[in-house]
Amino acid sequence: MSKSDIFANLSSIKDSDLNVEKVSVGKVISYADGIVFADELNDVQAGELVTFGEEGHGLVLNLEREKVGIIVLSGAERIKAGDFVYRTGKILSINVSDEIVGRVIDPLGQSVDGKSAIKKDKEMFLEKIAPGVIARQAVNQPLQTGVKAVDALIPIGRGQRELIIGDRNTGKSSIALASILNQRGQDVICVYVAIGQKKSTLAQFIQTLDDNGALAYTVVVSATASESASLQFLAPYSGQAVAEYFLEKGKDVLIVFDDLSKHAQAYREISLLLKRPSGREAYPGDVFYLHSRLLERACRLNKENGGGSITALPIIETQANDVSAYIPTNVISITDGQIYLETDLFNSGMRPAINIGLSVSRVGSAAQLKAMKQVAGSLKLDLAQFRELEAFAQFSSDLDATTKKQLDRGKRVSEILKQPWDQQMSVAEQVLMIYAATNGHLDGIAVTDLVSFETEFLSFARSNYVDLVKILLTGAKIEGPQDELLKKLIKEFEKTHPRFYKKEA
């Protein structure tokens, strides 16, 4: 503080008028399981922040004739029956500034990574009405996840909400993680919201981000399993508040909610303890609104409103592939498509274990890069034909030549969609591989050789066809000259690497 500031403060102290304050208070009637019931507090508003003395905070959720239901956010250990509950007149908000990038915060905006406190630039409300239709524009820019199967077949656009759904241990978080890692150097801010996860898992996740240099553009909002249900309930909203801070600056933001099933469970816990009526699967009546108001805040704003975007990747964990359970159907209907992961595929070695047939992206294809769109069209066809014929694959001896050819193509195409989670691919690399596969250049290669083929083919292209790779990176439509070059590239590779092509002959 500078000298003049101190003097200004001193004189303001001298002049300040300290009257006896009249504040509205209530008294704690009962406290159990993170829920306080308080009497009086006649003029309190729903959603208002209240304090318990100077330490604890709570959020008013229920207003009743005799009492108010409050969820405790902090300072629970000091609450006694008969304590005062003070109104603040404020709505829940967190302090955000540019410094928040690279940090780990709790749902109330406090840093939990042991580094310095985060400076305040702007107060962002946790609950906010989503931008209206006038402020929005259609999704028209792709968000590259670096995962071949997603970028080619289920493309995600900036401002889209794409659900990642599947059983436990099918690689849901890995797809989200890959998408975050792939945003390096793309001027995209990532927000990762961990809800009800194990601390060890989260620590590992953060370590991976850090190791890959991704923490430099990522904010982690952490509400692990050891946190109270009220904090887990608030976590996605504070993540969204952080995302909106950057949205207002015209940035593109990617936000991952990992996962919303736990979020719904936390909210169910709160609702039951507040004695709200329960509905299907004991979830409260407003569990749909819980997620719809959250995901509606993902958007793509038009130029007049800064042109930023929030792309949301909510994650839902299903039990035994049951997508018709309550929460999965809700979130499926809210989002603009889903990436559906399956245990069977995962166990059969298909990674990412995406079920292409059941996964869709409802808006992303409009935003897909031209070159990718071009090559992905025939990829989809090949895969669809393959799926149809796959059942016959067992009787391969009785198949006619065309069917056999389609089967062979299908096998190779699904093989090249396999990809380790930590190896993101650029647009150029993806287009090169898919181009080679769909144009039949891989038909002569043994399926088992495709992994090593991919590495060598791509490094060959990178070192010998720099200009072509550069053009492909822009995602521009593949036209005459590029097509010639692609063909030449493949021919040259065939000549220099004969070992891949011998096997089948």
Added chain:
Amino acid sequence: MLQIDIASAIALSDLQKKKLESSLQKKYSNKELVFDYQVKEELIGGLSVSVAGELHDASLRARLNQLANKI
């Protein structure tokens, strides 16, 4: 019946209590008042009186808090 909670930093003497009660009785003349006294050291000094969901905080701590908020 109206419950009035009075908190002070140190215990009030009987005389002080009487004075307080009679002045409060004047304010709420047509009601039966029930007084409850508490000692809360954290107030530092002064009194805080709460009546029906309204807290009139005239403690030193409340004023220090007001100052802190102003700076």
